[in-house]
Amino acid sequence: MMLETTFPFGFEASTTFYLVLYVLTWVLHVAFMGYVLAGSFYVAWATVFPGKSLPPRSEQPICELLREWIPFMLSGAITAGVAPLLFVQIIYRQEFYTANLLLGWRWLMVIPVLIVAFYLLYLLKSRAVATWSLAARGITVAGVAGSFLFVAFCWTTNHLLGINRDGWANSYETGTVVAAALPLVLRLLTWVAGVFPVMCLIVAWQLAGRDSMSSSSDTPVSPPARALARMAIGGLLVAVISGTAYATQLPDSVRQHLLGAAGQAWLYAVGAGVVLQVFGWVHMLRQREFCHRTLSVISVASLVTLTGTASLREIVRVSQVDLLSIVQNCRSAADVGGFALFVVCLVLNILLVGVCLLLTRTGLRRQ
Numbered sequence: 312m313m314l315e316t317t318f319p320f321g322f323e324a325s326t327t328f329y330l331v332l333y334v335l336t337w338v339l340h341v342a343f344m345g346y347v348l349a350g351s352f353y354v355a356w357a358t359v360f361p362g363k364s365l366p367p368r369s370e371q372p373i374c375e376l377l378r379e380w381i382p383f384m385l386s387g388a389i390t391a392g393v394a395p396l397l398f399v400q401i402i403y404r405q406e407f408y409t410a411n412l413l414l415g416w417r418w419l420m421v422i423p424v425l426i427v428a429f430y431l432l433y434l435l436k437s438r439a440v441a442t443w444s445l446a447a448r449g450i451t452v453a454g455v456a457g458s459f460l461f462v463a464f465c466w467t468t469n470h471l472l473g474i475n476r477d478g479w480a481n482s483y484e485t486g487t488v489v490a491a492a493l494p495l496v497l498r499l500l501t502w503v504a505g506v507f508p509v510m511c512l513i514v515a516w517q518l519a520g521r522d523s524m525s526s527s528s529d530t531p532v533s534p535p536a537r538a539l540a541r542m543a544i545g546g547l548l549v550a551v552i553s554g555t556a557y558a559t560q561l562p563d564s565v566r567q568h569l570l571g572a573a574g575q576a577w578l579y580a581v582g583a584g585v586v587l588q589v590f591g592w593v594h595m596l597r598q599r600e601f602c603h604r605t606l607s608v609i610s611v612a613s614l615v616t617l618t619g620t621a622s623l624r625e626i627v628r629v630s631q632v633d634l635l636s637i638v639q640n641c642r643s644a645a646d647v648g649g650f651a652l653f654v655v656c657l658v659l660n661i662l663l664v665g666v667c668l669l670l671t672r673t674g675l676r677r678q
């Protein structure tokens with residue numbers, strides 16, 4: 312019965328309920344996290360390689376905007392990470408906690424590393440940094456990007472450890488947390504490359520709202536629309552290649568589920584989403600300015616791609632864990648109740664976040 316129909320259907324209602332919530336909240340986390348991870352890589356690159364054009368890359372709109380917004384988006388990534396963090400503990404209790412314990416000090420380092428990265432991000436926003444030598448600025452931006460890469464590495468390693476039940480005893484004895492380097496590298500590369508189109512899309516919407524961008528047509532600087540389009544297409548291509556290479560590393564039984572009833576529809580959705588995004592960005596490449604209609608199409612395509620990827624990611628995990636135990640976990644969580652309270656808190660939180668954003672926006676406009 313299970314995994315013989317499109318994921319997440321074919322399970323008990325409680326399992327489907329938690330899987331749906333998990334996938335959707337994780338997609339939200341990826342939107343914020345993508346901005347932070349890809350954005351910090353871009354800022355590091357633009358700072359170390361300022362280019363020959365004037366103004367230097369690090370003072371052009373994309374980089375300035377990223378430096379301004381990454382700290383806020385990091386708060387968003389952390390806040391949006393809490394919901395899937397709760398659901399992953401409900402669904403995959405034993406796998407998740409075991410992986411946490413096996414990761415040991417690396418897992419404990421995630422919070423201090425994020426705190427240091429937070430402070431470095433605010434440092435990057437200060438005027439004083441502009442007066443520093445290239446080496447000092449380079450070390451700072453590399454520190455920020457390196458911190459986020461470390462956090463991403465920890466999440467991916469934790470995930471892979473969780474689904475490798477056969478390797479737990481050996482990992483405990485030897486302290487080795489990476490069972491095989493290639494799948495880890497390919498999976499991590501898929502996330503790192505795959506978040507570039509997400510970051511580019513959000514930045515494009517942000518820049519599209521700025522009137523000043525339309526006046527850039529007679530400057531020698533590559534217009535942001537084209538730079539973002541090139542970056543997004545590059546990220547999509549690398550993510551598709553590394554994601555496919557990662558799939559070749561999976562056991563046959565897992566691949567069968569991806570290609571079979573559980574994953575087929577999602578594979579088509581991801582394929583269509585990627586193709587549509589590439590078309591949208593190629594269209595943007597020919598333009599000097601941002602087109603709202605094109606950005607809307609890319610946004611829908613991106614949402615489909617992310618939801619499809621999140622579902623495929625879950626099929627890979629579900630087909631490697633003890634299915635009966637996750638069904639049991641979800642059933643007992645649902646039996647506890649509290650759904651009405653959950654909905655009330657969800658609505659209240661959405662309203663409160665909305666009010667905070669509105670207040671900030673109004674405050675910024677008045678300045």
Ligand code: HEM
Nearest residue numbers: 344347348388389392393395396459462463466467470502
């Ligand atoms: C900017 C910092 C962060 C980065 C770069 C990051 C990156 C990632 C990546 C790459 C994954 C996918 C791992 C995989 O499937 O291989 C992931 C998953 C996840 N992240 Fe984040 N993350 C960050 C911060 C956080 C924080 C602070 C939280 C919690 C409050 C969080 C919660 C989660 C959860 C719950 C998952 C899913 C884990 C699973 O299903 O096994 N993340 N993150």
